[in-house]
Amino acid sequence: MADRATRGGAPVAAAVVAVTCWTLVVLALVALLAAAPGIDSNQLFFLVDVVGGAVYGTVAGVVLARRVHPVPIILGVAAVGIASAALGYSYAQWALVRPGLPWVEALSPLQNTAWIPGTLALFVVIPWLVRDHRPDVVARLGVVAGTAATAWFFWARTFTDVPPVPLVAPVVLVGTLAAADAVRRWRWGPADERIGLGWLALGTALMVVSFVPLMLPPAWPGLWMLTPVMHLVVQPFFLAAIFVSILRQRMWGLDLVVSRAVVGGTLTAVLIGLYVVVATMLAGLLPAGGGTGAQVVAAAAVAVAVQPARIWLQHRVHRLVYGSGTEPGHAVRELGRHFGSAESPAALLDALATGVGLGLRLESVTVLRSDGAIAASWGAPTGPAESVDLVHRGAAVGRLEVTAPPGEALDVRSRRSLGELAAVVTAGLVVLRSSEDLTSARERLAAVRAEERRTIRRELHDGLGPSLAGIRLGLQGARNLLAENPAAAAELLGSLQEQLDHQVDGVRSLSRSLFPPVLDELGLAAAFDELAAGHARSGFDLQVSADVPPGLGAQTSAAAYGIAVEAVTNARRHSGAAGCRIEARCDTDAGGLSVLTIVVRDDGRGFDARGAAGVGTRSMRERADELGGTVLIESGCPAGTVVTARLPWGGS
Numbered sequence: 001m002a003d004r005a006t007r008g009g010a011p012v013a014a015a016v017v018a019v020t021c022w023t024l025v026v027l028a029l030v031a032l033l034a035a036a037p038g039i040d041s042n043q044l045f046f047l048v049d050v051v052g053g054a055v056y057g058t059v060a061g062v063v064l065a066r067r068v069h070p071v072p073i074i075l076g077v078a079a080v081g082i083a084s085a086a087l088g089y090s091y092a093q094w095a096l097v098r099p100g101l102p103w104v105e106a107l108s109p110l111q112n113t114a115w116i117p118g119t120l121a122l123f124v125v126i127p128w129l130v131r132d133h134r135p136d137v138v139a140r141l142g143v144v145a146g147t148a149a150t151a152w153f154f155w156a157r158t159f160t161d162v163p164p165v166p167l168v169a170p171v172v173l174v175g176t177l178a179a180a181d182a183v184r185r186w187r188w189g190p191a192d193e194r195i196g197l198g199w200l201a202l203g204t205a206l207m208v209v210s211f212v213p214l215m216l217p218p219a220w221p222g223l224w225m226l227t228p229v230m231h232l233v234v235q236p237f238f239l240a241a242i243f244v245s246i247l248r249q250r251m252w253g254l255d256l257v258v259s260r261a262v263v264g265g266t267l268t269a270v271l272i273g274l275y276v277v278v279a280t281m282l283a284g285l286l287p288a289g290g291g292t293g294a295q296v297v298a299a300a301a302v303a304v305a306v307q308p309a310r311i312w313l314q315h316r317v318h319r320l321v322y323g324s325g326t327e328p329g330h331a332v333r334e335l336g337r338h339f340g341s342a343e344s345p346a347a348l349l350d351a352l353a354t355g356v357g358l359g360l361r362l363e364s365v366t367v368l369r370s371d372g373a374i375a376a377s378w379g380a381p382t383g384p385a386e387s388v389d390l391v392h393r394g395a396a397v398g399r400l401e402v403t404a405p406p407g408e409a410l411d412v413r414s415r416r417s418l419g420e421l422a423a424v425v426t427a428g429l430v431v432l433r434s435s436e437d438l439t440s441a442r443e444r445l446a447a448v449r450a451e452e453r454r455t456i457r458r459e460l461h462d463g464l465g466p467s468l469a470g471i472r473l474g475l476q477g478a479r480n481l482l483a484e485n486p487a488a489a490a491e492l493l494g495s496l497q498e499q500l501d502h503q504v505d506g507v508r509s510l511s512r513s514l515f516p517p518v519l520d521e522l523g524l525a526a527a528f529d530e531l532a533a534g535h536a537r538s539g540f541d542l543q544v545s546a547d548v549p550p551g552l553g554a555q556t557s558a559a560a561y562g563i564a565v566e567a568v569t570n571a572r573r574h575s576g577a578a579g580c581r582i583e584a585r586c587d588t589d590a591g592g593l594s595v596l597t598i599v600v601r602d603d604g605r606g607f608d609a610r611g612a613a614g615v616g617t618r619s620m621r622e623r624a625d626e627l628g629g630t631v632l633i634e635s636g637c638p639a640g641t642v643v644t645a646r647l648p649w650g651g652s
Contacts, residue, residue: 014065017076021057024083025050028090035093044228046089049115052235053083056118059239063246070129071242078118085115113158120150120171122238123207127178130200130245131185132193142178149174168215175208196245203234203241210234345432349376352428356402356421360414366401367425375429379403386410388419390426398429444622467503471496516561523550524557528564528582540572541579548584552596556649559623560584560598563631566616567600567643575604575641586649595629596647603640607633620645 028050037043057079063072088110095104124146128139135143149170156162182201186194210230349367353376357365364379367390381403390398400422404410410418474496481489519527525546532542552560564582571580580602589595617633620643624631629647636642 009064009066010068011065013076014061014063014072017064017079018057018061021053021060021076021079021083024080024087025053025057028053028083028086031087031090031094035090035097037093037096042089044232046086048228048231048235049082049086049089051232052115052119053079053086055079055236055239056082071126071246074118074121074126074129075239075242078122081114081116081118084110085112088112088114113154116154116157117150119235120153121146122235123204124149124171124174124178126242127182127200127204130182130197130242138181142174142181145174146178164215168211172208172211172215175204175211179204179208196241199241200245203238206234207238345428345435346376349425349428349432350378352376352425353378356400356418356425359421360402360417361405363403363405367429368399368401369429369433370396370398375432386415386418388422390422390429392426392430397426397433400425441626444625447622464503464507467499471500471503474499519557519561520554524548524552524560524584527557527561528584531561531565531568532582535568535572542568543579543581544584545582546584548586548596552649556596556627556647559627559629559647560596560645562623563620563643563645564598564600566620570616570643571600571602571604571641574607575602577602577604577640589646589648593648596649598643598645598647600643601636601640603636606635606639607641 028046032043032046056075060072060075060079063069064076088107091101092104092108092111095101095108125143128135128142128146131139153167153171156167179201182197182204186197186201189197210227213227213230353365353367356362357378362379363383364381364385365377366374366381366385367376369375375398381401383403385401385403387402388400389396390400400418402410402418404414474492478489478492478496481492516527516530518530525544525548528544528546532544535542564584568580568582571577580600583599583601584596586594586596621631624645624647627647627649629645632644634642634644
């Protein structure tokens with residue numbers, strides 16, 4: 001982003017601001033405890049000032065220690081002024097019960113004046129400055145208008161008796177314009193500058209609303225309580241909105257990470273404090289008659305009445321901080337909806353990644369396969385990622401990597417929820433892999449079938465077809481010789497008979513190589529014996545040693561037979577050996593799974609491992625892959641080639 005700030009922070013000034021604010025807050029609380037005044041609207045405004053001084057001072061110190069910018073400077077000025085106002089009020093109250101305290105004339109006026117510049121600048125000046133580049137003309141005019149409105153309010157409230165409406169209206173007007181400008185930038189500004197501006201706009205608008213009651217007549221019922229309670233709620237929220245805008249955009253190069261647990265705990269503490277304040281105030285409005293017991297019962301009734309509102313707000317706070325994905329019921333419904341509505345496994349995994357990202361309020365979600373390839377993603381990571389292994393049946397099938405939004409760090413609760421949702425993502429990844437494996441198996445099966453068809457076509461076209469044509473011509477010649485030279489005709493017919501017998505054997509051999517009937521009727525061992533007998537008739541010595549159970553299953557038997565036929569064919573064509581040997585046995589692997597092992601070995605010239613795999617080799621490996629098995633081709637010792645196929649099957 002253009003024009004990023006390059007200056008460093010001011011840690012000494014930041015420490016001074018934070019220590020000053022907390023010192024003033026502690027002194028104010030000590031003075032108030034010493035004064036022990038009754039509960040009224042002044043104590044509520046005092047509570048607003050104490051909270052504002054502590055919180056704004058802390059945040060100003062944190063930001064100022066890392067970057068020098070007008071925003072943390074204004075926050076620091078506001079914090080010192082608000083804390084000074086709290087001290088001025090409590091010290092004046094203490095002076096009422098203990099006359100003769102020093103500095104009363106200097107500290108007491110602060111309760112009405114010290115809070116004004118910083119508090120007003122929060123929402124009439126700061127929103128124009130929360131940006132990562134030089135303010136434009138509109139922003140500079142907004143800063144001037146906010147400064148003028150603040151100066152007017154301070155002068156008129158301190159030195160004149162201006163009525164409430166003209167006193168507060170300029171501040172409300174400029175604050176409204178600042179909120180509108182934040183909305184404009186959020187909706188139509190550059191995409192990389194919109195993050196968090198919605199919160200800034202809402203916080204500014206709420207600050208404006210909290211000042212509207214100051215224009216109402218003081219005699220309105222409940223106004224004494226409404227105004228401070230609104231400030232007590234709105235000011236911390238507005239500070240959080242500023243902080244979110246700064247951290248989400250990493251403005252001014254500020255890359256600060258705050259744990260979600262800290263945010264959630266802070267908001268929860270604010271809610272509990274607000275609950276206590278509201279319950280106490282409402283109980284104080286009840287009639288005083290009826291004795292202490294009646295007052296206790298009345299206070300308890302008020303607390304119980306306010307409790308549902310606190311629970312409702314607490315639920316919203318949890319969802320705001322942690323996202324809805326931490327709620328088991330909601331997470332199951334959302335991810336179940338993705339499972340049911342996905343049109344394809346790939347779309348399913350994308351939807352699950354999106355659901356996890358939205359449910360846990362993450363910046364990005366990436367689903368990686370075991371080989372590191374991206375299977376699905378949502379969002380764009382800008383910071384360091386946290387990962388969760390995706391494990392299926394004890395084996396790692398991938399990894400889930402997520403990044404929190406800028407300025408946030410996942411806490412234990414978010415990580416636990418991520419681990420729980422990762423199980424659903426694992427299921428989606430397994431479904432995708434199974435679908436891809438099925439598609440790949442279909443493609444391999446289609447390729448094998450096409451190759452078998454080409455083999456049959458080649459045998460018919462190049463072997464049986466020309467041979468039958470030659471036999472046809474020979475028969476025609478024998479017919480011509482039959483009358484003139486019966487002996488020659490008989491000799492020709494004998495030759496044609498031998499040629500026809502040879503082609504019949506070839507057709508039978510082709511049939512057996514595809515799927516011999518004996519394999520289905522008598523099993524794999526008998527099929528190997530028949531294969532050996534067929535090769536023996538043509539002069540190739542095939543030895544068989546098969547110790548296999550009868551219940552292998554048609555699919556396993558067919559795959560094993562096909563692999564053996566291809567290996568024997570390769571040995572006969574390419575090894576130069578006079579024969580080869582087939583060994584078949586059943587055993588178990590390290591995991592206790594039944595495995596059929598087929599070994600075909602010859603003592604020929606061996607093979608070149610650097611050469612490209614032929615059709616037969618690919619066919620053997622594809623047959624094994626379909627069953628989850630393997631085929632290994634290696635040189636024999638001391639010579640020859642050894643083909644080893646291991647095929648899992650359903651035995652026990």
